[in-house]
Amino acid sequence: MRWSSLFIPTLRDAPAEAEAASHRLLVRGGFMRQLQSGHYSMLPLGWRVHQKVAQVIREEMDAIGAQEFLLPAMHAASVWQASGRWTSMGDEMFRLTDRKGGEFALGMTHEEVFATLSLELASYRDLPQLWYQIQWKFRDEPRPKSGLLRVREFAMKDSYSFDLDDAGLDRSFDLHHDAYQRIFRRLGLDAVPVEASSGAMGGSASVEFMVESDAGEDDVALCAACGYAANVERATAALEPVENRPSSDAPESFDTPGVRTIATLAELGHPPVHQVKTLVYRVDGALTLVLLRGDHPFLEQKFVDATGAVEVVPAEADEIRSALGASPGSLGAVGVSDLPIYADEALRGRSGMTTGANVDDVHLEGVDVERDVAVDHWVDVRGILDGEACASCGEPLRVARCIEAGHIFKLGRKYAEAMGVSVLDAEGTSRVPTMGSYGIGVGRAMATVAETHHDENGLVWPMAIAPYEVVLTVVKVDHDDSMAVAEGLYDELRAAGVDVLLDDRDGRPGVKFADAELVGIPMRVTIGPRGLESGALEVTTRADGEQTDVAVEEVVAHVVDAVAAGRAVGR
RNA sequence: CGGGCUGUGGCGCAGCUUGGUUAGCGCGUCGGUCUGGGGGACCGAAGGUCGGAGGUUCGAAUCCUCUCAGCCCGACCA
Numbered sequence: 001m002r003w004s005s006l007f008i009p010t011l012r013d014a015p016a017e018a019e020a021a022s023h024r025l026l027v028r029g030g031f032m033r034q035l036q037s038g039h040y041s042m043l044p045l046g047w048r049v050h051q052k053v054a055q056v057i058r059e060e061m062d063a064i065g066a067q068e069f070l071l072p073a074m075h076a077a078s079v080w081q082a083s084g085r086w087t088s089m090g091d092e093m094f095r096l097t098d099r100k101g102g103e104f105a106l107g108m109t110h111e112e113v114f115a116t117l118s119l120e121l122a123s124y125r126d127l128p129q130l131w132y133q134i135q136w137k138f139r140d141e142p143r144p145k146s147g148l149l150r151v152r153e154f155a156m157k158d159s160y161s162f163d164l165d166d167a168g169l170d171r172s173f174d175l176h177h178d179a180y181q182r183i184f185r186r187l188g189l190d191a192v193p194v195e196a197s198s199g200a201m202g203g204s205a206s207v208e209f210m211v212e213s214d215a216g217e218d219d220v221a222l223c224a225a226c227g228y229a230a231n232v233e234r235a236t237a238a239l240e241p242v243e244n245r246p247s248s249d250a251p252e253s254f255d256t257p258g259v260r261t262i263a264t265l266a267e268l269g270h271p272p273v274h275q276v277k278t279l280v281y282r283v284d285g286a287l288t289l290v291l292l293r294g295d296h297p298f299l300e301q302k303f304v305d306a307t308g309a310v311e312v313v314p315a316e317a318d319e320i321r322s323a324l325g326a327s328p329g330s331l332g333a334v335g336v337s338d339l340p341i342y343a344d345e346a347l348r349g350r351s352g353m354t355t356g357a358n359v360d361d362v363h364l365e366g367v368d369v370e371r372d373v374a375v376d377h378w379v380d381v382r383g384i385l386d387g388e389a390c391a392s393c394g395e396p397l398r399v400a401r402c403i404e405a406g407h408i409f410k411l412g413r414k415y416a417e418a419m420g421v422s423v424l425d426a427e428g429t430s431r432v433p434t435m436g437s438y439g440i441g442v443g444r445a446m447a448t449v450a451e452t453h454h455d456e457n458g459l460v461w462p463m464a465i466a467p468y469e470v471v472l473t474v475v476k477v478d479h480d481d482s483m484a485v486a487e488g489l490y491d492e493l494r495a496a497g498v499d500v501l502l503d504d505r506d507g508r509p510g511v512k513f514a515d516a517e518l519v520g521i522p523m524r525v526t527i528g529p530r531g532l533e534s535g536a537l538e539v540t541t542r543a544d545g546e547q548t549d550v551a552v553e554e555v556v557a558h559v560v561d562a563v564a565a566g567r568a569v570g571r
Numbered sequence: 572c573g574g575g576c577u578g579u580g581g582c583g584c585a586g587c588u589u590g591g592u593u594a595g596c597g598c599g600u601c602g603g604u605c606u607g608g609g610g611g612a613c614c615g616a617a618g619g620u621c622g623g624a625g626g627u628u629c630g631a632a633u634c635c636u637c638u639c640a641g642c643c644c645g646a647c648c649a
Contacts, residue, residue: 012598012610013583017642028582037641092648109649142572142647150648158649198649206649217648300646313646407649439649475608510609517609528608538608 001468003503007044010515020215022450023147025459029519031467038144038152040443045467045519050155052465053187053446054134057157060183064175066130066159071113073136077103079112083418088310094138106138111411111437114160115419118433124164124425127433128172132159134442146215148447149403155443161436162416164425169410169434173205176408176438180209183440184405185570187449188462191405194220195230197301198409206409210402213451220402221384225395233301236380237388237397242273245352248366251334256363260329262294265354265363276347276355276367278331280315280324283307283340287315287323289333290381291343291373293350297383303342306379324358332356333373334364343375344382403448408438459520460543463566468501470559471521475509475528485537485552486527492556498563517542522566525555 007030014024026032031046042050058068080086080093086105094106107113114131121129137156144151161172177193184191189211196208208231210220221228221235230236259265262272275294280287281303292298300312321327323339332355333341347353351368369375386399413432416422422430446465453460463469470493474486486502493500501521503512509528516524526538536549539558550558 009581011582015582016577016584019643034641137649139648143643143645145643156649196649208649404649409649437649473608478607508607508609508611510607510611513609515610526608530608 001501003471003501004505006501008515008519009043010518018147020146020149020447020451021454022149022215022447025450025454025518025520026147026447029459032148038141038150040148040151046446048467049446049461049465050442052467053449054155054157054442056186056464057183057440057442057445058134060179060186061130061132061157061159063182064130064179066132069114069117069131069133071107071110071117071133071135073107073138075105075107075113077105079116080105083112083115083415085112091142092140094140107135108137108139109156109437109439110135110158111160111415111435112419115415115421115435118162118416118421119419121162121421121423121433124423124431126423127162127164128168129162130159130172130175131162132157132438146447148443149215149451150217151443154441157440157442159438161438162421162433163436164423164431164433166434169412169436172436173408173410176436177207180406180408180438180440182570184209184211184445186462186464187445188453188464188569189405189445189448190452192220192222192229192402194222195234196407197231197233197305204410204412206407208404209406209408211405211448211452212400213403213448214401215451216401216403218402218404219399221397221399223390223393223395223397226390226393228390228392228397232383232399233299234305235384235397236391237384238391238394239346240389242350244350245274247351247368251364251367251372253357253359253362253364255361256330257361259361259363266294270354270363270365274353276332276350276353276369276373278333278356280320280328280331282311282313282315282319283309284311287319287339289336289339289341291333291341291347291369291375292382293344293346296344296346297385299381299383302381302383303379306381307342307377326356326358326360330356330358330360330362332358332364332367333375334358334367335372337374340376341374342377342379342381343369343373345378345380346382348378403444403451405445405448406438406440409436411435411437454520457514458518461520461522462569463522463563464569466499466520466522468521469499469563469566470523470525471501471503471516472525472527473503473509473512473516475512475526475530477504477506479529481532482527482529485532489525489527489555493559496556496560498560523559523562525559 009030011028014028018024018027032040032042034040077086093108096104134157138153141152163169163172191209191211193207194210196206198206219232221230221232266272272294277292277294279290347369353367354365355367357364387396390397413434416432416435422432425431450459472486474482490502522542524540531537536551537555539548539550
C-alpha cells in the first residue's frame, strides 16, 4: 500500500484520557479510536495487526487438530437458563429483548452453545473433539480501562474440548498448554503459565498465561529458584515461624481509647504478627467473621474458592454494630457463638494474641486462638506478600504485576451435564463427556505486545504481527530517480510476498521517519538522492535502530531474508 | 457501586477564582512560495451548539441545580 492513500491518522499528542502505554501508542499511531468507554474502532492499521494475531492463533490451534467454527454472538435466554448462568452471570451479561418480547443475551463466552452442538456427538468414537472460534464477546464490565486491555466488546479465540474421561481431558488440556506457549512465543510475549483460580467458570484446574507488565491487573507470585508460579488469588507461601508471646489463662481486656487500626495498636506494643484482624462479611446473606493475622491481607477470591460462596461483600457498619456491639477497629471473635467464624491457617496454634473486645476502645490480650475462639472453619484466605518464602523450596517469592493473556480451564462435566450431552462408550453405556475451555483475547494480546514492545519513539512490532513488514521511505518524492527505484522495490517486494508500505507522501523526511517509528514497522529502507548516488540504500531495523547500507540491487534479497527470519521467530 | 478528577475546533491546552466587545494559543488541516536525510520557514485561510438541560442575571464558557459522558483508585471481573 501507498502511505499517501492509506488512512493512518497519527497524532503528535496522545488523548488526555489515555494512560497505559499501549493505549497511548495505539491511538497515536492511528491503529484505533474509542467510540465509547470499552468499545474501540479498529482502523486499517489496527485491524491488520488484529488479523495477524488471530492468524497466529488460528495456525497453532489448527496444528493441534482443532476445528474452526463460528457461532452466533447473540443467544436466546433459554440456552443460558439451561446451565443456570442466566442468573449467575448477573449484571455482567448484556441482555436485550426482541420485538416479540423474547429475551436474549450477547454472548460473554460460548460453553453453552458449543455444548448444545455437542449434543450431536453420539459415540465414544466421535471423541475427542477440539472446537474453536474467533468471535466477539460482550461483557458489561464495571470498569473498562487501559485501552484494549479491558473492554466490553472484544474478539476472543475460545476453544472447547470434549473427552470421554479425565485422561483425555488432561491430553486436550496439555495440547492447549503447549499451543498457547507457541502462540505467545510467536507473538513475542514472555508468557508464564501460572496456577490460577477458576473463578466463575468452575472446574478442577486452570492455568493462566501471564505477561509481566505494570499495566496488568493481576498479581502473580513467582519463584526464581524452583519455578513455582501462581496467581496470588491462590498462591501459598511458607510461613515464617512466629514465637508466641507468653499467654495467660484467659484473655485480659485493656483500654485503647481512639485505637482503630492495626498500626496504632502496634505502636502500643502489639506487633501486627501478634494481632488477630477481624473482618465482617455478608456471605450469601449471612453475617460472617473472617479472622487473619494482623499483617496479612484478606483475599476474597481465596475465600470464595474455599467456601463456594457466591456473594461475598463487606458488611455495613450498622449491621456490624448491631451484631457485635462495637464498630470496626474494636472487633474480635472471642466469645462470639452466633456467627460463623472462618480463621486463616496462619492463626493455628497462636496464643498471646491481641484482638478487639467488641467494646469500643477496648482490646483483649493474651488470646489463645484455638482456646478462646469458636472457629468453625480453618481456611487459607490470606494474600501472600512479596519476599515471603516459597512453600516448595524456601527461596523468596517475588510478586509481579501481570496481564492475563490467556486462561485455560478443565471444566469437567458441569456444562455437558446441564445441556444433556452424552455418548455411548464401548460397552454401550451412556457417558457424559468432560470438557475443557480455553481462551485468548485477541485485542488484549495485541495490546499486551504493544505494552511490552515500545520505546520512546513508538511501537516496535514483532515481524509476525507488524501491520507492514517494511516501509520504503522516499526522502524526496519529486526526485524522479528516487521514486523510480522505490516503485521498483515496491513491486518486487510485493511479488515476493512481503507486506510492504511505500511512503510516497510529499512531506518532510523527519516527519516520515518519525511516523514510521511511531507506527512500529520493523524495517525501513530509506530512498533518497544521497543513497542513490553511492548506489547503496540505508536499511534500518526498528528494534535496535541498527543501520546497514545495502547495494540497491541487493535490497530485495536482503529484505526478503530479514522478513523470513523475523516471521520464523518462535516457530 | 464508593472515592477523586475532567469535559472549550481533529489532538494537546489557556480562559472560569473576580460574569461584560468578535472565546484565545500550540500542533494538525487547506491554498501558496521557498524547502527537502530527523516533526523547517514565511504569507494567507478554514474549522468551536464552550458535553446537555434548566435556572440566576441587562448579560453566562465563567455563578447555581440537575443530567450525560470520559479518566484514575477501589469494589467487581473467564
